[in-house]
Amino acid sequence: MTTLNPRIGGMLVGYYRLCPRKAWLSMRGLWMEQESDAVALGRLLDDHSYSRDEKHLSIDAEAPDGTELVGKIDRTNLKNGVLHETKKGRACEDSHRWQLRFYLWLLYLNGVTRFNGQPFTGQIDYPLLRRTEPVTLDAEHITELATTVSAIRSIAAQETPPPRLTKRVFCTKCAFEELCYG
Numbered sequence: 001m002t003t004l005n006p007r008i009g010g011m012l013v014g015y016y017r018l019c020p021r022k023a024w025l026s027m028r029g030l031w032m033e034q035e036s037d038a039v040a041l042g043r044l045l046d047d048h049s050y051s052r053d054e055k056h057l058s059i060d061a062e063a064p065d066g067t068e069l070v071g072k073i074d075r076t077n078l079k080n081g082v083l084h085e086t087k088k089g090r091a092c093e094d095s096h097r098w099q100l101r102f103y104l105w106l107l108y109l110n111g112v113t114r115f116n117g118q119p120f121t122g123q124i125d126y127p128l129l130r131r132t133e134p135v136t137l138d139a140e141h142i143t144e145l146a147t148t149v150s151a152i153r154s155i156a157a158q159e160t161p162p163p164r165l166t167k168r169v170f171c172t173k174c175a176f177e178e179l180c181y182g
């Protein structure tokens with residue numbers, strides 16, 4: 001990935017919504033072990049918790065500003081028109097929602113709908129909590145996602161990282177905490 005013209009994926013969008021600095025550090029190739037463990041745990045939950053009928057799905061698209069977008073969706077139930085994203089906890093649930101909305105947007109940008117012409121919907125699965133949360137995409141989300149992608153492109157070109165969060169509520173769960181606060 002070149003940082004000046006990044007290919008933007010769902011996880012990066014989720015990071016940006018949580019903390020632009022976290023997105024910038026990730027684009028610079030910093031990928032901490034704790035983060036890798038969280039993703040690996042997500043995959044493990046994903047592989048052992050759900051039906052084999054659901055498929056992993058990869059999808060590309062181009063944003064209105066020309067940015068390349070990429071999505072790797074945990075599980076897709078094509079028959080029911082639902083994209084699933086598996087998470088272990090709800091501490092960053094707003095970030096999870098944006099990640100899943102991003103994948104719905106990729107389908108929208110490609111003109112992909114269900115067999116009946118209705119749009120796909122999303123569902124965040126929290127198997128450890130035995131909870132699910134529905135996610136949909138509306139016109140405001142589409143505008144917000146386009147703005148977010150442009151903003152990520154803009155910070156990608158910065159030589160220095162965006163400032164640290166002033167409220168550290170997410171920092172205790174972030175793999176970059178020691179890097180940011182020593």
Ligand code: SF4
Nearest residue numbers: 019165171174177180
């Ligand atoms: S520790 Fe806090 S400020 Fe630093 S990248 Fe993570 S969330 Fe952002």
